[in-house]
Amino acid sequence: MVTLKEYEKYVGADVLYELELYAAKLKGVSIQNINSTAVGGGVAEILNRMIPLLHQLGVNASWDVIKGGERFFEVTKKMHNALHGKAEIFTKEETDLYLETNEMNANVLDNDADIYFIHDPQPCALIRNKKKKDSWIWRCHIDFSNPDLFTWDYLKQFIEQYDVGIFSAPSFARNLKIPQVLISPSIDPLSNKNKELPQETIDSVLEKFNIDKKRPIVTQISRFDYLKDPVGVVKVFRQVKKYIDCQLVLAGGGATDDPEGSQVLAEVQAIAENDPDIFLLLLPPASDIEINALQRASTVVLQKSLREGFGLTVAEALWKSKPVIAGAVGGIPLQISHKYSGLLTHTIEGTAFALKQLLQNPEYAKKLGENGRELIRKNFLITRHLRDYLLLFLSLLNKKEDIVYL
Numbered sequence: 001m002v003t004l005k006e007y008e009k010y011v012g013a014d015v016l017y018e019l020e021l022y023a024a025k026l027k028g029v030s031i032q033n034i035n036s037t038a039v040g041g042g043v044a045e046i047l048n049r050m051i052p053l054l055h056q057l058g059v060n061a062s063w064d065v066i067k068g069g070e071r072f073f074e075v076t077k078k079m080h081n082a083l084h085g086k087a088e089i090f091t092k093e094e095t096d097l098y099l100e101t102n103e104m105n106a107n108v109l110d111n112d113a114d115i116y117f118i119h120d121p122q123p124c125a126l127i128r129n130k131k132k133k134d135s136w137i138w139r140c141h142i143d144f145s146n147p148d149l150f151t152w153d154y155l156k157q158f159i160e161q162y163d164v165g166i167f168s169a170p171s172f173a174r175n176l177k178i179p180q181v182l183i184s185p186s187i188d189p190l191s192n193k194n195k196e197l198p199q200e201t202i203d204s205v206l207e208k209f210n211i212d213k214k215r216p217i218v219t220q221i222s223r224f225d226y227l228k229d230p231v232g233v234v235k236v237f238r239q240v241k242k243y244i245d246c247q248l249v250l251a252g253g254g255a256t257d258d259p260e261g262s263q264v265l266a267e268v269q270a271i272a273e274n275d276p277d278i279f280l281l282l283l284p285p286a287s288d289i290e291i292n293a294l295q296r297a298s299t300v301v302l303q304k305s306l307r308e309g310f311g312l313t314v315a316e317a318l319w320k321s322k323p324v325i326a327g328a329v330g331g332i333p334l335q336i337s338h339k340y341s342g343l344l345t346h347t348i349e350g351t352a353f354a355l356k357q358l359l360q361n362p363e364y365a366k367k368l369g370e371n372g373r374e375l376i377r378k379n380f381l382i383t384r385h386l387r388d389y390l391l392l393f394l395s396l397l398n399k400k401e402d403i404v405y406l
């Protein structure tokens with residue numbers, strides 16, 4: 001098990017001291033996180049790393065996952081796509097199912113926490129069980145820059161009952177009656193996904209997937225989701241491959257709250273046409289070492305998202321000093337300052353142009369990767385994220401006390 005002390009080499013002793021100071025003030029306070037999947041996607045990734053560190057700090061934090069049937073997750077995926085901008089209409093059957101599933105979960109989840117920390121839209125309606133003495137945080141991990149207004153209005157009735165809303169990027173701030181806080185996500189430099197790996201491990205992962213280590217490797221790690229544009233990535237690769245002999249790795253698994261994955265994968269398989277230089281890797285959960293090795297083995301990492309709450313995969317690749325080309329959407333520009341810590345693009349043609357440029361200019365690519373690592377070290381490691389959360393918890397408790405003493 002990783003100890004907090006081990007983070008000192010990346011962030012310095014002062015940062016850890018500050019965390020201990022804040023955590024000590026939270027003694028006796030219980031914080032219950034609730035989301036909709038234990039594996040797959042960025043939210044589960046962060047909670048998996050964050051909860052043990054909160055425990056080490058002596059904070060009473062727990063994590064529960066709501067349960068729902070296949071139809072519930074179809075409805076919430078539709079909601080997710082709508083909040084990312086797709087026009088959708090929800091039937092009464094769908095909203096009833098959404099509310100009933102939230103109600104059913106409310107009845108089985110523990111209900112004695114001081115602070116409820118609810119992640120994303122799926123469990124958002126749990127707020128209907130708010131009691132006077134507790135505080136509720138709604139943490140939105142998705143790209144909220146241009147939501148479908150019907151869906152937004154529906155969800156807003158629940159969001160505005162929370163004490164505070166957390167968003168990942170300034171462009172996601174909405175007109176809301178409750179306070180909004182900007183807290184961006186983070187990666188854990190000591191997790192299996194991000195820790196240093198011996199060259200033999202990297203080589204053995206390449207061998208396992210029959211990837212040629214002598215030729216350039218271009219990689220995108222993502223759930224198979226339309227908004228990650230894997231089909232666009234294959235088109236980019238095809239354009240570049242005419243000029244440069246390289247390989248494409250598209251690696252990803254599913255998430256239990258994302259029912260669209262197999263359909264997207266089928267579309268990518270169809271367009272990849274058994275090309276021996278395109279590696280479509282369907283990874284099982286807990287493939288962290290494989291993902292780490294694939295990122296480290298890459299010449300260039302792509303994240304050609306069309307919408308993106310933050311894009312942990314961008315931070316993961318930058319932390320490994322990899323040159324990254326990513327869509328200029330959502331939370332990605334927080335991590336990539338164009339031509340300084342990576343390249344931002346808007347189209348297939350633009351991404352292909354950027355990829356050719358980086359494959360032909362390794363010195364420039366190296367510099368972008370180095371700048372990227374430093375930017376992640378300063379802003380997007382888990383210790384900064386913990387600090388922001390601890391301060392938020394304290395501010396919520398202080399606010400409650402003010403109310404008592406007024």
Ligand code: UDP
Nearest residue numbers: 041042043045222223252253283311312313
């Ligand atoms: N990931 C994974 N296995 C996969 C695909 C992705 O473990 O097959 C991880 C990836 O390394 C990253 C997270 O899941 O840590 C995805 O987070 P991101 O913010 O990039 O996207 P999201 O899936 O949350 O939209």
